[in-house]
Amino acid sequence: MGAREVVLRLEGITKRFGKLTANDDVGFALHRGEVLALLGENGAGKTTLMNILFGHYTADAGTVEVFGQALPPGAPGAALAAGVGMVHQHFTLAGNMTVLENILLGTRPLLAPGLGRAAARARVEQLSRDFGLAVHPDAKVKTLSVGERQRVEILKALYRDARILILDEPTAVLTPQESDALFETLKKAVAQGLSIIFISHKLHEVTAVSDRVIVLRHGRVVGEVATDQTDRHRIAEMMVGAEVALPHPALGTPGAALMELRDVSTPPEGNRTGLRRVTLSLKAGQITGLAGVSGNGQGALADLVSGLIAPDSGELRVAGQTVAGWSPRAALAAGVGRIPEDRHATGSIADFTLTENAVLEGYARPPFSRAGWMDWTRARAHAEGIIEKYDVRCPGPEARIRLLSGGNMQKLILGRALEAGPKIILANQPVRGLDIGALTYVQECLIAARDAGAAVLLISEDLDEIRALSDVIHVMSEGRLSPEFPRGSKTPAELGQWMAGQGFSDAA
């Protein structure tokens, strides 16, 4: 491998945000026709590093060389012109414009007389075929699935003759089938002499697609190995600095039912499934796992538990009392701690500080406010407590939460929910998109909360997670809820049949 051409070289990259050092003297080389995996936990500095390489951020120190030429810092145009294409974790697409328009953006001089749509469409269709990236050029981007949007991003890079492709956590948002299609595309790209940097924290993917692995931790390069010289176990150790153990919690001891649903139905909203005569009992000291294919009523159940919607028919009992006038505030008052599915849209306010986000649910009560006045000193102390206890990596409590990586944002939301001493915890996809360290931590926190007597409702599409953590399991299908299955009483295949709608008494 030593004789292969180096297409990209980073040396001594250092970048600080306030007190946080995101990258500390990072350097490595990428060879022609190679897939280099860049691994690291959330907040290890992967995304920052790529943003520097691509000119979105200016490094405090260090150099970037592409094909032997130094790139001027802070100039995205230069990296593009040098043949580097980046597929960001958050896509840079305009939703109200078509696929073709998004691809064409910036490819012609601004004052050129026309767009040359016909020729461009032909070229896009050719690239789609060559790399296996099926997407309709005239579709509006907002109508596309996440997987299709990613293909548009890759097509954008290929259309610009990129020789180096950087993919930032490309599979975090994809279904397994879409991920497989992506890996096929990457193989085709490498076969055509492209080089790829693949940023991820999913070990099985990294070992499947990469030739070489570089591990970042706390902004530094802590390891570099050829993929075929190592195994997942050793890579995981390098990432977190210690061996990872998946949780095998003992069964909890169930107590009183803290929240009960009896024959509860809710109407469908738009294309979202409603609940159909759901009967469910959330007991103290028990994790109730909810399995099912996404979109089968989990959203409605989560909204019901968190108070966003009320039952249309049926009975909702909290702590043994029938509830009337169910609302988010009533849910909070009843001790429901909420870890929402979408931490960006409903879990946090991006432009608020960590302090403000930390008291979003408790701001109206002492100690955070008295007689209608906020006590910011206590709020800040509360935020600092969460940051400390839940290991939220951030520049400080006054930083806006949008600056945090997904895992750190999730830890703050987790801390906010748990520190309020909830009796009932709604954990909706709590570990989606998290790295191993954060994932294990969140799961351990849920188990600890259960052991302290909380009733936990765990909603997840990951059957392994459900089967490992839950004391009892329900399956949802088309708004209906299966009977309660004790942990270990059903095989994954049997649960899968319930997920597909078999076994329910009222056949649809």
Place this chain on the structure above:
Amino acid sequence: MEIFDILVSASFWAAVLRIASPLIFATMGELICERAGVLNLGIEGIMVFGAFAGWMAVYAGLGLWPGVLVAFASGALFGLAHATLTVPFGLSQHVVGLGVTLLATSSAYYAYRLALPEVTSPPRIEPFQPLDIPVLSDIPFLGEAIFSQTALTYLAFATVLIVALVLYRTPLGLALRAAGENPSAVEAQGLSVTAIRMGAVMVGSGLMAVGGAFLTMSAFSSFFFEMVNGRGWICIALVVFGAWMPGKALLGALLFAAFDALQIRMQQTPLGAEIPYQVFLMVPYVLSILALVLMSRRAEVPAALMVPYNRGER
């Protein structure tokens, strides 16, 4: 029935086009700004200043077309002020826009007083004259209604076509729309969001000023205080009505102008003697609000409208 008689008269439709012209210029100007992601509330004041600057230039001895250019340039200058504050500095577009309106309006009145300290009634200029298009203007009805307008009215309609072509058929238009939808997408392609947005605001403001100049150089022949009279605000509504699309916005401008022309004529009917004239004045605004509500429900707002863009922020 009077309404029917009004609607079938060619002079009514000629009036519609005339009333619509300033709205069309200014609406296209606002549309360009908003498509690039900048709400320009300076529109009302910029129209006032454009009305003054174009008229003053002609009064001072320039020709009519150079006068239009002067108006455009004055608008672009206020646009530059607006864009400097809202784009690179990222200040509130509402506050800056209202500030520009106040500044431009009072600058126009102040300059007027400085230039003509002694006059009680403003002097007149020789405005644009109706230009009969050969052959077409001889067509019965249509000729009088459409093809006997002043050059500026023809230019207003041409502007819609040009704006639509640039927006949808050129790389520049693509970049401009993308700057209003997702500026990071523009930046990721190595283009400058700042340059695109500032350029759009300057050109857009220039068009607003030409819209104002239409009032003093084509519709009337002199400059009065209060002559713009809220047309700028109507244009902001028209952009929404048109769902940020030039063709639909043109339709909106024509619709508003038709209501306006209709109410003027209704005031002179027997009905007008019974109902206070203020009710008629109100009609176009009420109907516009209704049409706005009905039309804009499914509109696609530029996603990054009013969102300042700062590089290096997530």
